[in-house]
Amino acid sequence: MKKLNKITALAFLVITFLSCFEEKESASAVASNSESETTQEHPKLILTAQGVKNIRAQLGSIPIFDKTLEKVKAEVDAEIVAGIEVPIPKDYSGGYTHSRHKQNWFILQKAGVLYQILDDEKYAKYVKDMLMQYEALYKTLPLHPKTRSYARGKLFWQCLNDSNWLVYVSQAYDCIYNYLSEEERNTLETNLFRPFADHISIGSPQFYQRVHNHSTWGNAAVGMIGLVMNDEELIDRALYGIKDLKLDANKKDDDGGFLNKDGKAGFLANIEEPFSPDGYYNEGPYYQRYAMYPFLVFAEGLHNVKPELKIFEYKDGVLLKSINALLNLSDADGDFFPLNDGQKGMSYYNGSLVTAVDISYHYGNQDPGLLSIAKEQNQVLLDDSGLAVALGIKNGKEKPFNKKSINLSDGPKGAQGGVGILRNKDIELVFKYASQGSSHGHYDKLSYSLYENGEEVIQDYGLARFVNIEQKGGGNYLKENKTWAKQTIAHNTVTQNEVSHYGGKYDIGSQHHPELQYYNFDNEDIQVVSAKENNAYPGTEMLRTMALLSDNDFEKPFMLDIMKVTSKKANQYDFPYYYFGQVIQTNFEYKTPETLKPLGPRNGYQHLFVESMANAKNENSKFTWMNNQKFYTLTTLTNNKDELLFTRIGANDPEFNLRRDPGLLLRRKNTKNTIFVSVIETHGSYSPITESAVNSKSNMSELKVVYNSEDYTAIKLTHVNGKVQLFITVNRETSKEKKHNLKIDNKNYEWSGSYYFE
Template sequence: MILKNKIHLVLATLLFVMVSCKAQNISKTKKSAKLEHPSLILTKSGVEKIKANLGSVPLFDRTLATVQAEVDAEILNGIEVPIPKDFSGGYTHERHKKNFLIIQKAGVLYQILDDEKYAKYVKDMLFQYAKIYPTLPVHPQTRSYARGKLFWQCLNDSNWLVYTSQAYDCVYNYLTEKERNYLEKDLFRPFAKFISVDNPQFYNRVHNHSTWGNVAVGMIALVMDDSKLLETALHGLKKDNIDPNAKDNDGGFIKKKGQKVGFLANLEEPFSPDGYYTEGPYYQRYAMYPFLVFAEALQNVKPELKIFEYKNGVLLKSINTLLNLTDTEGNFFPLNDGQKGMSYFSRELVSAVDIGYYYGGNQTDLLSIAKDQGEVLLDDTGLAVAIGIRDGLETPFVKKSINLTDGKNGDEGGVAILRAPGSKEDLTLVMKYSAHGLSHGHFDKLSFSYYEGGHEVLQDYGMSRYVNIQQKGGGNYLKENTTWAKQTIAHNTVIQNETSHFKGDFETGSSYHSEKYLFDVSNPKVQVISATESNAYPGTTLHRTQAIIKQDGFENPYLLDIVKINSETENQYDLPFYYFGQIMSTNFKYNVPEVLKPLGSKNGYQHLWNTGEGKSDSGNAKLSWFNKERFYTVTSVVSNEDELIFTRIGAKDPDFNLRNDPGFMIRKKNTKDTYFVNLVESHGHYDPVVEIATNAFSSVKNLKIAYSDEAYVAIQIETNSNDNLFLFSLKDSSNTSKHQIKIDNKTYEWIGAYKLTEINK
């Protein structure tokens, strides 16, 4: 699938070289005219300001001391530029990665501290790279669709150039013109050419990979003041001849026919107007660094581009969006391929917050995040943040309930986050009804995850990968990412006939998105998200409504979850819940098998052990579990025929790549139209030091569908102290329409799509 049209490559190369040469001439002219150094991230005036403030801005000084200690240790250690050999996690990979991180810092230290040892370190390292680069073959590891030279993929080579460009900028004037010419000729220009012209399938895309590639070329173009090269960064290669059917290693398309490419296209397309990045927060975080650092550089060198105002200021907006895509501890929700544990404490988010504060109008709530992060960028933006913190300007960053549209124009579904304060910590629902999310997307329409504070109550599995841990498939995606993590069954959503949404087909899935039906958080006691999906299973419509409700008789807000299914055919529907911890009790009988068998043979089912099965004849299935000192209960409306299945992940896992987490599943067989109705409670507490269990039991006495037709559904929630109805209009989400239904001869009327009302008996 990898492009190998040699003739075109040769032509493109020729063109590039010509453009490059011409650009060199132009830039030489311009350079002598005015470009000063540093000018990208650090600026001459910025450096002066930093120097003037040294010793008086604690957070900046602390960061500087830490960075200095780190760089000094590396200088002592000596420079190592090994011949590339390993995958991520391996020695040469990690060494080159460390090199570019350190060289960027050394450049900054040279500027701020005026100590030549740092400039010399940068120069020496650059020379070592320049020495090996011209004869360096393509990386020996063959797995990537776009192999790099220093690393196994061009992506990491691009990382290298993004950071190294900054170092070069910082020592530009320390070097002689001859030295610069040598570095540019033997290292930077061929490097930029390799990741662009030589790898158009990598460079000329809309993808986080290409963003890195474009920015790498753009950054070095800015340092070298090469406007033609910059043009290539902003708008991509003019020619690439990419096969419109070509795919990358993750199964994602390289490039659609006629698609715009380059940095601006990468800014335009994957970001929705709300600043949601279609791949999900894990990759948004990854892409934020090149996006923002290049934006900062462009703002400094080419202010006339007004890059921060591009697409209604989407770059700055996306910072706020990304911060909202975290739990109370700052961990990103692992939507699509996301490694758990990644958080706003990452270096990319330190950049994002500092740049966002500086260029986004000094929002003081960002200062509280920066204070948490405990470090700042060593540039104008970081200085501004540190001064703001020193001066006590920070205000809390309040994460609210929010709906984030997906798609370039914000019309391809989205992700809704409902938050409500609980007795102990915030409860947070993340409901996903977005577009597919490019090659890192999962087949999980209308899925959700649920959090209490920083704990996962009902999890999104995230990805099956140990990033940069060599033992695990070279730190790359494991095959179980495809066979499990991407499959629908790995998510808390409906699976029809044991087949993933869109039959697990990337091309089909990429053509569709779910539709928002309602997002309404105007009443903090009843917050609602409702969305539909009618393409995942042709002939079947799924309509999921989730509400976080704060109600008397419950210690905490609870999650009410209503899935309405309409189908033209009889099917089997499964709805799993992936909880954590220990089962406390059920209200139904179940049997555990003598021997564990996989629940199915494909589409992810082959990875689930069936650890028990039961049925309930009470109309409700109730499962309580205990995790992190707290009790949780899911109460579900079920029929006598519904199968209640306990599972554990881990079957057919020959390399023990999967986490062996538990699940609970409700299965309805031979059904056309039906409902799944569930109520999830967090309740009580148990501390093993005190050994007292409080509120250890569910407050739900009975849950039932009190009414349903094509247009309405009413869910009755009975506790020991009260009895409530959640009335919902399924066909009209207007907040002014009037509705009326009759239940038990009593008429209920309401205005707007939903109402929670007490039943007075």
Template sequence: MLYLKRIVLICCVLVAQSGFSQEHPNLILTKQGVKDIKSQLGRVPLFDATLAEVKAKVDAEILKGIDVPVPKDMAGGYTHVRHKLNYLTMQEAGVLYQILGDEKYAVYVRDMLMAYAEMYPDLPRHPQERSYSRGKLFWQCLNDSNWLVYTAQAYDCVYDYLTKKEVKHLEKKLFKPMADFLSIDTPQFFNRIHNHSTWGNVAVGMIALVMDDDALVERALYGIKDLKLDAGKDNDGGDIFVEGQKAGFLANLEEPFSPDGYYTEGAYYQRYAMYPFMIFAEALQNARPEVKPFEHKDGVLLKGVDALLNLTDKDGEFFALNDSQKGMSYFTESLVSAVDIAYYYGSKDPSLLSIAKEQGRVQLDQTGLAVAVGIRDGKAKPFEKNSMLLTDGADGDQGAIGILRSTKNDNFTLVMKNAAQGLSHGHYDKLSFSLFHEGDELLQDYGLARFVNIEQKNGGGYLKENKTWAKQTIAHNTIIQDETSHFNGDYEIGSKHHSDMYVFDVENPDIQIVSAKEKNAYPGTVLQRTMVMLNNADFEQPVVLDLMQVNAEAKHQFDLPFYYFGQIISTNFEYNKDDTLHTLGKAHGYQHLWKEGEGASKKGDATLTWRNNNTFYSITTTTSAEDKLIFGRIGAHDPEYNLRPDPVFIVRKQTDNALFASVIETHGNYSTVTELAKNAFSSVEALKVLQSSVDYSAVELSLKNGDSYVFIMANSNASKTEKHSLLINDKTYNWTGVYYFYKQ
């Protein structure tokens, strides 16, 4: 008996040393999770439908056979797309093996992994020398990390199917070398605060959990210790290393996220980063629960999912903050995963079920099962998007994104960016805004200059116009001084500063206000923008009152652009349309703008009306006779047609002190069937500046129906209890609080 006990003990030790000491799967799927899924198959419609869809897709790929080509292409090229499809298919095949028990899926994953293990040891860095961190399978380590994050899940699912010899071979030839390559061999990629590094940290961490490698888990969580590396730049001009900075997954969880869950790079990259953040958190919760990933920084990951869902328009598309491809939405796979995980590990918020229901699919694990069961059982409640302020910066003290929504059904949404630089994906657009009507852009943010994964356009990577146009201040709806971008378009300077929130007041749904100051964009100039969403019976739809207060130590040229969509209908001022196109300037994005026409107004204001999607819109803005009203269009110095030829209306003043005051209206409609136009004219008779100073901005708004309103903003005291008294044109205005708005 003693002899047998010793044999058993020795066997246990050998198993532990060989890496078979832990249970598999243990990352995203768990043994208990698989049991729960199998017990519900055929009884949970959304889960069953997702499973059937995935099965059909994977079965089709298996029939095609295994293809592991030698890497050579940029994003969008054949080898790039093939390796991406391989890791996606492997991950899904691994899940199918666990859920359905069909050995063909395990065989497919095993054979694919063996093919990679045969190729990987002799692979040099990728032949395309475009990235600051070239990968091996892909042109950048970021995509190699994508591969490993998904492949680690596949490996976990088939781990127990593999022989000990196969496990040893794969880990020696493929997984451990790749983990070291992404971290030790490429520290400028791995040891930084950036969404790239998050993917790298998670890639190493995921495979470490499967292999039960504590040293690699430590590296993933906390970065490479005692690393000495000179600072450098990535492809977007951002620092790739700052000596002494924190690194690793947990640092990337702490630094870019604000306490509200806003990710400083903006919604587009938050969406991209949420998959590794959430999937690794789930893996840690299953395999290393002592890390408590969902409790870290007061549950910031769960807050991040809520913030992302609120950073969308009526159609679920993310607001274009910083580098952003328009059209990206919460229907992307990364948000399907994030919503499911947030529901399961959060408070089981029933409003998340309504988002999942819209998405129409779930993650094939226990989180997706829980969501599908909740939907089946009728627990879903509407996800209501309300006006909100999302602070920026690790401590929430680096400005904010202000969102004003006119109603719960989101027919009007204003997004004002008063935040930090946003790391290397940031734009120079302090106090900028975009405006949405029924999910469509009324006044737009350009977004990024890139055709993602379209090979013909720079291999799918960023275009040079992203730096020369999209990042520049003139590409946004905000103020520009002397045709020079904020912070002179310098990343180092911009990264040191952020706008300061002044007021965010949405207590009264009919008068919602967001206001912020920018003191560092231009030396000697203070900018303050106040935007008010007014719901008033005198207007058919809610309107936006825009007050851009400029106070400078010397006289400068100031431009305020409005990027609209559609066809110009009318103006209340005279203008000349140029027969010959000329660029509006030579640098800072102005070289990309054609000047199409110019006008001026002698009546104290100017109104531009246009039509888009059969709805009429108008901007009425205050002017003087000396101001220039410029019509422009994007597309100059763009020989490869990389830029969209969108129109712009620019108000130009030469001044040291001015209030750019505007009213933005939505009114009427046109029917192409009846060919009748309804309410096609602006309701504004006149807009007049009453006061323009550091302390107060005041305007008078007169309507064509005879009504008149005065709005005054106290620019130096945001107290709700402060009493103000202001004499304007022999009339004294008295009020309490930061603003005054009354009918005359």
């Protein structure tokens, strides 16, 4: 009887097992069908299963891809030989543990890709072994020991870097997903990936629940690991932010931003708010470059896994538009213009832009101009989009990427100012009339910088930071970024009464923006942009019109600058020119003090030494300097009460955090309404070999305001050979269709449009 009961029990177990097996098979079939409907096979994020097949079929015949693969393989192989190191976190940016974990995220992603392309198990094993070490470490970690960040991570001192890690590592996990057993995946997801995503988001809402480049990284990190894990909750959290979260919306973080008061958060909000319809990103090109990687790789993952979202069509395809805008925000050498917080020298050779160019080509209209940039970058992504670019180059489809004059609107609807980039031969003029630019914005309304063939002629200082250099403030922003780099006097625009625009207050600056008057690039020889600012100083209106003009009397195009200031009271106006190089000649006599003193006590003035002083004696003051064996001349309208000061950055800077760059400052005191008019020429050259100077003198004889009213401002330009030109800018009714008639010196001028030039 007992034996029979045992047999019966055994039979029951067998039947139960088979039933469970059938249910599992049925469930697997349903899951398989569901997954096939939503492209769930791995890899599926950036590198896809079909992409792997296509790449393997082309290997050995696509030179730029093969070269990139060889380089990546050598790098990863060296790391494998060196062994895995997952240290306990303790450092700021640039410190050893920070740098080691940063290197690990890059290597993990690359090793995962190599496993897929080369089908070599050693790379999958390497990724698995390192992830298991991170799993063992992460579940023991408290918050990072460095406390400076407004949102501390665990592997890194700030959640931003934790998010960087997860964006890359999610790609590695995707590549080895099928290599791992179900138990191994459960261990990693339960102890590492899900807690990691939760800490970035729910555990750090002040970081995550914002519209900011930091939050974009957080959104992408949570969303990408959610896509790999097929976790709809995480994907939803990434796209739309944390639901039903109560926050102190007025709490300000140390990055200068605020928690979003209107509840806008998540990846889609971070596309909707910072990008203008033209693709300009309000934080500026330096941070647009930084944010483009998470924007694009998460978008690519969404495109591959959830095509129904049509992410590359969101907001009229602004993500792909933004790549073209970003490429146009670079000089002749490919370096990004340092608008707002921006480190000089950052260029489209950065890895983020390799991603941007490849994805733009693959998912956009396959612009052959992008192939020429990819060819200059000399590398491609080791994925589907990189293959498309490599094949395009192999088949000789590339054409030059021609950067022309462009006006990029700012603001989610394109109505919050913008940036005008005027290009004429080798000269580039960058006119910034954009909005505040989030926490990375500077107080520099209507400012500009000038370039010749990629070299700065009149500079924007950029940021005050030694990125990832530990000895300088842990590699983070220095206090001088606020006391100097963000202040108005650090830029080539007007400062009134030694106070920065909007009083240097972020909350005030965020409420206002300049307004475009007009731009016109129809004539290659006459490139013009004009904008006004009414709120930088209460009761004062600034209207600036800038042009690049070509004339046969001049060796190269010259810049004309008209700044019209209208105020309800008398003020002091300071108008600087931050040049580079050696003083050659002036038409004013200056005196050098025995002791250098700061120009003022605050708002950036405390960082300017006064190296010499002069009183303007002429209606036009002229200054010629030489830099990189080329000559430049400033001709500017002055009166006999104006002061001219040669300055040098570096006062009150005992740790030498600031560059010791020169400047010339025009000061106009006790003045109500005024107008600043300048011409900057680039001309001639000097050879230290032949010791000869060619065309070292200015070709501009005189500038004169011949008409100035609420409606029009007219400038007469007299050349050294006696030729006279007239430039008239329209100050109010600026439409192209509007007809104008103006009488100056008994002569009638008639034209249609926003300006007149002859």
